Structure formats: structure tokens, C-alpha cells
Amino acid sequence: MTALVKLSGVGKDYGSVIALRDVSLEVAAGQVVCVLGDNGAGKSTLIKIIAGLHRHDTGTYEVAGEPVSFASPRDALDLGIATVYQDLAVVPLMPVWRNFFLGSEKRARFGRLDVEFMRRTTRDELLAMGIDLRDVDQPIGTLSGGERQCVAIARAVYFGAKVLVLDEPTAALGVKQAGVVLRYIVQARDRGLGVVFITHNPHHAYPVGDRFLILNRGRPLGYHDKSDITREELTALMAGGAELEQLAHELQATGAAEAAREVEDETRSLGIQDP
Amino acid sequence: MTAALTEGAADERVARRNPLRRLLVRPELGALIGAAALFVFFSVTADAFLQTSSFSTVLYASSTFGIMAVGVSLLMIGGEFDLSAGVLVTSAALVASLVSFQLTLNVWVGVLISLVVTLALGVLNGLLYVWTKLPSFIVTLATFLMLAGANLGVTKAVTGNVASDSISDMDGFKSAKRVFASEIGVVDHQIRISARPAVFTGPHVSITVLWWLLFTAVATWILLRTRAGNWIFAVGGNAASARAVGVPVARTKIGLFAGVAFCAWFSGMHLLFAFATVQSGEGVGNEFFYIICAVIGGCLLTGGYGSAVGAAIGAFIFGMVNKGIVYADWNPDWFRFFLGAALLAATVVNHLVRRRAER
Numbered sequence: 001m002t003a004l005v006k007l008s009g010v011g012k013d014y015g016s017v018i019a020l021r022d023v024s025l026e027v028a029a030g031q032v033v034c035v036l037g038d039n040g041a042g043k044s045t046l047i048k049i050i051a052g053l054h055r056h057d058t059g060t061y062e063v064a065g066e067p068v069s070f071a072s073p074r075d076a077l078d079l080g081i082a083t084v085y086q087d088l089a090v091v092p093l094m095p096v097w098r099n100f101f102l103g104s105e106k107r108a109r110f111g112r113l114d115v116e117f118m119r120r121t122t123r124d125e126l127l128a129m130g131i132d133l134r135d136v137d138q139p140i141g142t143l144s145g146g147e148r149q150c151v152a153i154a155r156a157v158y159f160g161a162k163v164l165v166l167d168e169p170t171a172a173l174g175v176k177q178a179g180v181v182l183r184y185i186v187q188a189r190d191r192g193l194g195v196v197f198i199t200h201n202p203h204h205a206y207p208v209g210d211r212f213l214i215l216n217r218g219r220p221l222g223y224h225d226k227s228d229i230t231r232e233e234l235t236a237l238m239a240g241g242a243e244l245e246q247l248a249h250e251l252q253a254t255g256a257a258e259a260a261r262e263v264e265d266e267t268r269s270l271g272i273q274d275p
Numbered sequence: 276m277t278a279a280l281t282e283g284a285a286d287e288r289v290a291r292r293n294p295l296r297r298l299l300v301r302p303e304l305g306a307l308i309g310a311a312a313l314f315v316f317f318s319v320t321a322d323a324f325l326q327t328s329s330f331s332t333v334l335y336a337s338s339t340f341g342i343m344a345v346g347v348s349l350l351m352i353g354g355e356f357d358l359s360a361g362v363l364v365t366s367a368a369l370v371a372s373l374v375s376f377q378l379t380l381n382v383w384v385g386v387l388i389s390l391v392v393t394l395a396l397g398v399l400n401g402l403l404y405v406w407t408k409l410p411s412f413i414v415t416l417a418t419f420l421m422l423a424g425a426n427l428g429v430t431k432a433v434t435g436n437v438a439s440d441s442i443s444d445m446d447g448f449k450s451a452k453r454v455f456a457s458e459i460g461v462v463d464h465q466i467r468i469s470a471r472p473a474v475f476t477g478p479h480v481s482i483t484v485l486w487w488l489l490f491t492a493v494a495t496w497i498l499l500r501t502r503a504g505n506w507i508f509a510v511g512g513n514a515a516s517a518r519a520v521g522v523p524v525a526r527t528k529i530g531l532f533a534g535v536a537f538c539a540w541f542s543g544m545h546l547l548f549a550f551a552t553v554q555s556g557e558g559v560g561n562e563f564f565y566i567i568c569a570v571i572g573g574c575l576l577t578g579g580y581g582s583a584v585g586a587a588i589g590a591f592i593f594g595m596v597n598k599g600i601v602y603a604d605w606n607p608d609w610f611r612f613f614l615g616a617a618l619l620a621a622t623v624v625n626h627l628v629r630r631r632a633e634r
Contacts, residue, residue, distance in 0.1 A: 053519070074521040089519040091512035093579045094505075102509055103520035105502040113500050 002065045003028050004163050004194040005050065005081065010059035012045050019045040020218045022059070026211075027163060027194040032185060034205035035198045036238050037215035043198045046215070047167050050196065051083035052076030080162030084152040084169060092141030096133060097122040099140045100155050125154045129184060146177030153184050163194040170204045182208055202238050206231045214238060302573030303585040305624040309571070309617070310588050313595050321603035327478040329602055334480055337594025338487035339542065341587050343561070344568035345490045346538035348586035349498070350531040351569050354511035354578025355411035357400060357535045359419040361561035365426050367393040367543025368553040372439040373430070382447040390540050396422070397536020401529030423559055430555035443551035455541075456549040457482045483545055487587070490538070494583035507531065512579025567614060568593050571621040592617060 003026040012020040020042040027033045037043045048054040049061065052070030060067050063079050070076050073083070083089075090099045097115075100122040108114040122136045129150050133143075140148060149169050156164055166185065170178040185208050189195055199205050205212060212229060214221040214237050222229075222237055251260035317324045324330070343360060350357055357363075370392045375385030396418070403414045427437065434440055442448055449470070457470040460479020472479060498504040506527045509517035518524050547553055572589030574581030596613050600606075 051519075072521075073519055077521055083519070085516075085519060089513075089516040091509050091516055091579065093512050094508050098505055098508070102505060102517065103522045105505055107502060111501055113502060113505070115500070 003062070004064060005196070006060075006062040006065075007050075007056075008060045008062075010046075010049060010056045010061060012049060012054060012057050018218055020049070020056075023213070023215070023220050024059075024223065025196075025213050027196055029162070029192050029194050030189055031210045032189050032195040032197055032208050033211045033213065034209035035196060035213045035215060036200060036202060036205055036234070037221075038200055038238070040217065041215040042218040043200075043215060044167070045218075047083060047085075047165055047196075047198060050076070050081065050165050052081070077159070080160060081165065082156035082159065082161035082163070083165040084149070084156055084167065086167045086171065090140050090148060090152065093139050095137045096126075096140045096143070096151060097136040100125070100136075100151060100158075104159055121158070125158050126151065129154050129187075130180075144177065145173050146180050149173070149177075149181050150184060153181075153188065157188060157191070157193070161193060163196065164188055165196045165198070167198050168200070169197070170199060170201065178204060200238070202231065202235045206234055302580060302582045302625075303588055304573070305621060306572045306585050306588040306592065309621065310592050310595070313592060313599070317595060317599035317603060321599060323602040324599060329598065331478065331480040331484075333594045333598045334484045334591075335594075336597050337591045338481060338483040339545065340561075340564055340568055340593050341487040341590030342483065342490055342542055342545075343535075343538050343565040344572070344586040344590045345487075345494045345583055346531075346535035347562075347565040348569035348572065348574050348581055348583055348589075349494055349507060350535050351566070351574045351576070352498070352511050352578060352581045353507045353528060353531040354514065355404065355528060355531065356415060356566065357532060358412065358415040358562050359396075359400060359422055360415075360535050360539055360565055361558040361563075362419055362422045362426060363393065363396060363536060363539035363558070364542045364546060364561065365553060365555065365558035366396065366422050367540045368547040369426055369430055369439055369543075369555060371544065372442055372547050372553050373433055375445060376440050376442050377433060379445075382442055382445050382451050384447075385442075386451060386544060389543065390537075393536045393540040393543065394533055397533040397539070398529055400536075401532035404528060404532070405525045419562065423556075426555045426558075430553075437555050439553045439555070441551045442547070448548070448551070451544070452548040453482075455482075455544040455547075459485060486541065487590070490541075491583050491587040498583060503527070503530070508579060510578075511575075564593065564614075567618050570625070571617055573621075573625055575625060576622075589621075 005025070005027045007023055007025045010020065010023045011018070023042070023046060025033060025035070025046075035043055035046060045054070049056045052073045052075050055069050055071075062068065063081065068075075068079070076083070091102065094102070097119045101118045106114045106118055106121075108117075119136050123133060126133050126136075131147055131150055140151065143151065153164065153166070153169075169181050169185075173181065182204060185195055185197060189208075197205065197209065206226075209226060211223070211225055212234060213223050214234075224234075251257075324333075343364070347357065347360055367389050371382070371385040371389035374380065374388050375382045400411075400415055400418055403418070404411045407414060430439060431437060452470045453468060457468050458472050458475065458479045459466065459468045459482050460475040461467075461477025462469070462475055464477075467474075468482065469475070498507060506517065506522050509522050510524050510527045514524050546557075568589035569581065569586045570576060570589070571592055572581065572585030572587065574585060593614070596617065597610060600610055600613065
């Protein structure tokens, strides 16, 4: 089966800064690929390349087997690659339904907007995701973070996305709302979409992911199938055992013995203590 | 859909907003209340205010600023300013007048050439904004200064005077005056359009009032019922988000600057055919009055929120204050003081409204 999206050895520089180097990744239909990494690992750059906001400098980017180099997000959208950004790409003061159809407005005759259709569709699509908005005219800024996230995902799915790229969709959410969003990721996968799920939280990634790409300082640190990595190993790779130990030392130095012991225990239990 | 899922999502619903609160976040509401209050105030304090003749004067003043406020408010909703709007009106009038007079053409030819030139200047504002990525405040401040200088310099070089020559006896002047600067009113129980106010036996009002209402209606339709309108709100509310979902941000903004230019052209034509001659130094400072009309009408200075109807109400407030002070026999020197107070009050109200809408 051809991968929907395939990156091979992709790299990107911003002037003298190497933002990304040698990243390879493959997403097939009905598959969730998680991209994990700490701040500055290159996750955002990777997203921007996939979404068509930036062009890659090295390597190849293929969509359904065809090499591509996007000039704008519109090109990516036209090939079915929809990106839901961290800031969600919504306009807070605009009504929910206008946000839902923004950039892909449905028009009736004489260029008039088909407002009734758009209102109804927005309401129905959100209902299908379990959000009951009686008033789709309220500014989207009045919705909760989880709801906004779901509107953005519903929008991408409605507009025929084949690949859903989600940029830290659970980062700003509480435990319960993050759970709701994770459920939609699984739902999208079951509908046959390919999902690229970017996160820095291995506990969110592990339950839903089929494959895991870990980035560190712009380079891939590992690319694993779910079958050959445990949640603990994933967490260890993400956090970096040495850094946790460093934290334990620092806490000890400041006299926070209790906290230091906790961090040490954590390190030991993860099996990432340096010899 | 499982029951648990529906239930879980239902817990996250936001509180329902009651109808009163929904009404309160309409952009025009503050201005409407203000307009009603001012109307009552001047009706009580100024006896002449409610006479039909003085009320048409109020409407006339409102319309001349209101026509410009249409374009300026749309641009402001799109997140930008045009400080060159005031002198652009004069430029438009000068181009039509100088071209017609110097080349001895039918004035309609001058009118059309002026339309092309003025729209080009508007597009240039937009292009400069897009190319330089500087704030539109700076870009249009520069074009404002350049146009103000050019208006004066070119007029003096061509006519040897600070005003353009009168075109009142040229071909096409009469028909152009009917379109841009006549009066509509009652003559012997019939509604007629005439360039000579003396013919009217009943109440009459400047034709610019009709154009003002028409432009406001068209702008409202564009804003609320077309794709372009959606884009205007989006580029003003969050340009980065708009770009990410495929909205042509640069094209939308350039179009908005062209929209201001179109209104400036129309206002320029009114100026020219009302007086037949144009003072080349005119228009400076008016750009702020247009912005004030839009802001009083509920447009956010930061973009993304507002309405053309609001801007029209803002212009009406402007007209009432402008003329009402005269009818109330107050010292008109205080006009700007009241305008400033109205602006301050409107901005505070708008700020509160937006905080509510965003919550």
C-alpha cells in the first residue's frame, strides 16, 4: 500500500540555523503516526513543511507516491492534507459557522453565501462529534479549548482530508478534554484517515499511535513501531534520562530532598538511570 | 455515537447566552443608543433642529462623511487604516477637473479617468502595504503626505493657482451634477431630482444621502452575505489563521484599499460638481473624521469586528454634533471637543463589548 504522506531525509534551514535534518516518516490510511519531541525539537518546522507553509530544502516529500513541493497551504489542502494548528487557525471573534467554512465558503447563486446550508452543516457535523451547539452564531472564542479543537478537526474531516496533521492538540487541555480529543483521533483513524499527531506528551501518544518518531534538536532520535517500544521506553527517550537525573541533583542542592527522591524513583522505575 | 461520548461532550458545553446579551454584543448597538440620545438632546435644546430644512442639512453633513466611512470601516474591519483617504478625495476631484479643463473634454471623460487614477492610487496603497510589510498607518501616512504635496504642486503648475479652474460651463457638467451633487425632494406632490434647490416646494435632501444609504446597504451585503465579507472579517481578526485556511490575505487587503479609493472618488466627484472648482489644499484632516465615524459606529481599531451600518450611524452622530451645535446656538469652536468626547465614550464601550464577546 502506498503511503499517503512520505518524507525521506527531509531537512530545512532557516538561514544559519538548522531546524530539521534527515527526517523520514510515513503515514498510511488508517494509521496514526506520533511525532514526539521537546520544545525546539523541530516539530513545528516538520508540520509547516507537511502543511505547505514552508518548502523543504533537502530530501523528498511524496504524497500518494508523487513528489511534491508546496507553494501554499492551499496546495496541500487540495491534495487532502489538512493541518490543525496549535492556535487552531480560527478567528476568535467570528461565529462558529463562519470559522468552519472559512476559506472554503459554500456559495449559492450570484456569489451569495449559502448561510442556511453552512449553519446547518456546522451544527450537524459538530453533533456527529458529540458537540451540541444550539447557537453556531456565537463567536468561536467563546468555546472551550477542547470544543475549539474538535471544531477544527471536524472542519478538516468535512472538507475531505485524507491526512490529518494535528499540532499539539492536547497541549493546552485538561485531562478530561484531552481524552475527548484523543477519542476523535481514534475516530478519524477508524474512518480511514492518516493522522500525524504531534505532541510532547508520551502518555497521550502511546495509546493512540501506531508508530512513533522522536525528534531531538532537529534530528530523528528513533522511529519505532508500537510493537517494538514500551510506554516506559518511549517516555525515557522523550525525557532523556540524563536530564531527569540532573534535575534530581539540582533539587537536592536546593534542599528539596523529598522532591529529589521522587524524581530519582521515577528515573529508576523508568529504567533510564545512567550506570 | 455512544451514550458516554455524548454525555461527556454535553458537560463541556458553554453557558447559553441570553438574548439580551446577544443583542449587547452587536457592534452597532452602542452607537445606536448614542445616536438616539443625541437626537433627543438636540431636539429638546435646539428649536431649529427638528425643522425639515435643518434636518436635511444634518443628513447632508452625515452623508458626505458617511460615504467615506463606508470604505474606511470595511478597511478597518480588515485590520488596516488609510490616512491618505482625506486628501485622496481632493486628488480625485483635481484629476477629473484638471483633465477635463486642460484637454477640453466632456467632463464625464475626466470623471472616468479620475476613477481609474484614484483606484490605482488605492491599489498602490495596498501594494505598498503588502510589499513593505510595514503597518498601514506608516504606509498611508507617507502616501498622505505625498498626495497632499502633489495636489498643491500639480495644481499650481497647471493652473498657476491653488484652485482648479471652474468647469461649470463644460460639456456634461449638468448631467454629472445631477448624479453627484443634486437634490431630491418634493415639487408639487411629486418626487423630483434637481440641481437647483430653489425649485422644491416641499422638503428636499441632497442626493448624496441616497448614495450614502445605498453604499452602506451594499457594503453590509458584502460583509455579511459574500465570501469577500467573510475574508474581510478573517484578515482583520487573525491574518495568520486566515492565511492558513487558504484565504488570499494580500488580495483581500488590496481590495479594501481600493474600496476606500472608490469612495474617495465618489466623494471627490461630489465635491467637484457641487462647487465646479476644487481647492487643492482641501481634505487634510478629514481622514480622522472618517476613522472616528467608523470607530463610534463600533468598528474595532484592531480589526476583525464592526459593521457598515455602525459606520453609517457613526456618521449620523458626526453630522448631528456638527450641525446641532450650530442650531443650539453654541460656539461651534467646541465641535471638536464634543467629537473627541464621543470618540472616547465609543471606544470605551467597544472595548467592553469585545471583552464580552471574547469571553
